[in-house]
Amino acid sequence: MNGKMTRKLTESAVFIALGTILSILKIDLPFGGGVTIASMLPLVLISHRWGWKWGVLTAFVYSVIQMFLGLDNVGYATSFVMALGVIFLDYIIAYTVIGFSSAFDRPLGKTRASMAVGIAVTFVLRFCCHLLTGVWIWGEWMPETFMNMTMTSPWLYSFLYNGWYMLAELVVTEVIAMLIYKPLASFIQGQDVKNLK
Numbered sequence: 001m002n003g004k005m006t007r008k009l010t011e012s013a014v015f016i017a018l019g020t021i022l023s024i025l026k027i028d029l030p031f032g033g034g035v036t037i038a039s040m041l042p043l044v045l046i047s048h049r050w051g052w053k054w055g056v057l058t059a060f061v062y063s064v065i066q067m068f069l070g071l072d073n074v075g076y077a078t079s080f081v082m083a084l085g086v087i088f089l090d091y092i093i094a095y096t097v098i099g100f101s102s103a104f105d106r107p108l109g110k111t112r113a114s115m116a117v118g119i120a121v122t123f124v125l126r127f128c129c130h131l132l133t134g135v136w137i138w139g140e141w142m143p144e145t146f147m148n149m150t151m152t153s154p155w156l157y158s159f160l161y162n163g164w165y166m167l168a169e170l171v172v173t174e175v176i177a178m179l180i181y182k183p184l185a186s187f188i189q190g191q192d193v194k195n196l197k
Contacts (some may be wrong), residue, residue, distance in 0.1 A: 040095075
C-alpha cells in the first residue's frame with residue numbers, strides 16, 4: 001500500500017470516529033430532533049481534501065455506523081419495505097450524500113465558498129431524505145398539534161419537524177466550517193500530500 005492510500009485510510013478512520021463521537025454529543029431541541037456539534041463536518045473535510053468519490057465512500061462507512069447506532073428506529077416500521085425505507089432514507093442515503101460536498105470544488109476551486117455551497121446543497125439533500133421518511137413512515141405518529149399548529153398533513157409535519165433541526169445543524173456546521181477554513185486551508189487543499197506516492 002502506498003503512502004497516499006495509507007494517509008487517506010488513516011485520516012478517514014479518524015474523521016469517521018470524530019464524526020461519530022460528535023453525533024452522540026447532541027442538544028435535544030424542544031420540538032424534536034437534535035443538533036450536534038457539527039458531526040457532519042469531518043465528512044465534509046474529508047470530501048474536500050480527497051475529492052467527492054473518496055468523500056462518498058467515507059460518508060457511506062459513517063452512514064452504516066449511524067444505522068447501527070439508531071437501529072431501534074427500524075422497529076417502528078410496520079412492514080419490511082418500511083424498514084428498508086428507514087435504513088436507506090434515514091441512514092444510508094441521508095448520510096452518504098454528505099460525501100458529495102466537494103462536488104463544487106471543480107467549478108469554484110477549493111475555496112471557502114465551494115465548501116459553504118457544498119455543505120448547503122448536501123444538507124438539503126439529507127433533509128429531503130428525512131422529509132420523505134417523515135411523510136411515509138413517521139407520519140403515522142403525527143401529533144394533532146405541532147409548534148402550536150394543527151397538523152392535518154404529514155408533509156407539513158415532516159417539513160417542520162425535520163426542517164427545524166436540519167436548519168440548526170446546517171447553521172452550526174456552516175459557521176464552524178467558515179471559522180476553521182483559513183487555519184486548515186493547506187490541509188483541506190491537500191498541500192501536505194502533493195508529493196506523496
